Amino acid sequence: MTNPFHALGFRLLNATLEGGSAQAENPLRLSRRGFLLCAASLSSCSAAPSSTSPVAGLLKTPFNANYRTPSFQGPMPRNPDMAFGSNFSNSAGITFSRVLVSGNYVAMTFDDGPHPHNTPRLLDILRARNIKATFYVIGQSVELYPQVVRRTVAEGHEIGNHTHSHRLLSKLSDSEIRMELSRCRDAIASASGVQPRTMRPPYGGLLQRQREMVHNEFSYPTILWSVDPLDWKRPGSSVVTSRTTDHS
Numbered sequence: 001m002t003n004p005f006h007a008l009g010f011r012l013l014n015a016t017l018e019g020g021s022a023q024a025e026n027p028l029r030l031s032r033r034g035f036l037l038c039a040a041s042l043s044s045c046s047a048a049p050s051s052t053s054p055v056a057g058l059l060k061t062p063f064n065a066n067y068r069t070p071s072f073q074g075p076m077p078r079n080p081d082m083a084f085g086s087n088f089s090n091s092a093g094i095t096f097s098r099v100l101v102s103g104n105y106v107a108m109t110f111d112d113g114p115h116p117h118n119t120p121r122l123l124d125i126l127r128a129r130n131i132k133a134t135f136y137v138i139g140q141s142v143e144l145y146p147q148v149v150r151r152t153v154a155e156g157h158e159i160g161n162h163t164h165s166h167r168l169l170s171k172l173s174d175s176e177i178r179m180e181l182s183r184c185r186d187a188i189a190s191a192s193g194v195q196p197r198t199m200r201p202p203y204g205g206l207l208q209r210q211r212e213m214v215h216n217e218f219s220y221p222t223i224l225w226s227v228d229p230l231d232w233k234r235p236g237s238s239v240v241t242s243r244t245t246d247h248s
């Protein structure tokens with residue numbers, strides 16, 4: 001099958017949009033995953049208010065007006081320096097935790113949004129750097145904050161299906177999984193007019209048989225990740241950065 005991503009990094013970074021207020025607003029926001037570079041600015045929502053802009057104070061990389069999302073024509077080039085993950089060949093294009101591209105790229109993904117405050121702040125950061133990312137959103141939150149999803153799509157990012165209520169799918173029946181995915185899909189479509197093309201199971205929990213069912217019925221490949229910098233433990237931005245880049 002063709003590669004499901006527009007811009008492909010060989011690293012998939014899992015992410016969370018949790019902030020200090022997220023727990024109270026959405027008790028189902030349970031995922032604890034990490035992301036690159038922007039962790040400190042998003043986490044600062046739970047910190048004491050600052051007199052200066054927390055985003056402006058934390059940006060460390062310069063504005064890059066020349067960056068463009070890479071695109072490839074024809075077969076995806078193979079990176080000779082990277083071994084395939086075992087699930088890459090075994091599941092015949094149904095599960096991805098990384099993809100192979102020519103050059104070193106990071107595919108940034110952010111889970112568990114939309115968040116009414118953190119997502120817009122993150123979008124500002126990405127826009128300033130001309131970076132496109134993928135957002136795996138929760139249907140319940142999409143219904144609460146459809147305007148945030150609309151903006152995410154309008155600014156060129158990809159939306160993925162992260163289920164309606166963030167349950168552990170491997171414990172659910174097929175009909176419950178269908179309900180979780182279809183409700184999230186419909187919420188995304190209603191909010192933004194786009195259909196998600198990939199899914200990420202909460203906690204990474206989806207059995208191989210279930211992945212095949214989801215692929216057959218929804219045409220979704222299961223997208224996992226290859227780097228989890230555990231930013232939610234707040235180790236500091238330098239640690240998050242090194243954990244991520246040390247994998248390259």
Ligand SMILES: [Zn+2]
Pocket residue numbers: 030031032111112162166202203
């Ligand atoms: Zn999640």
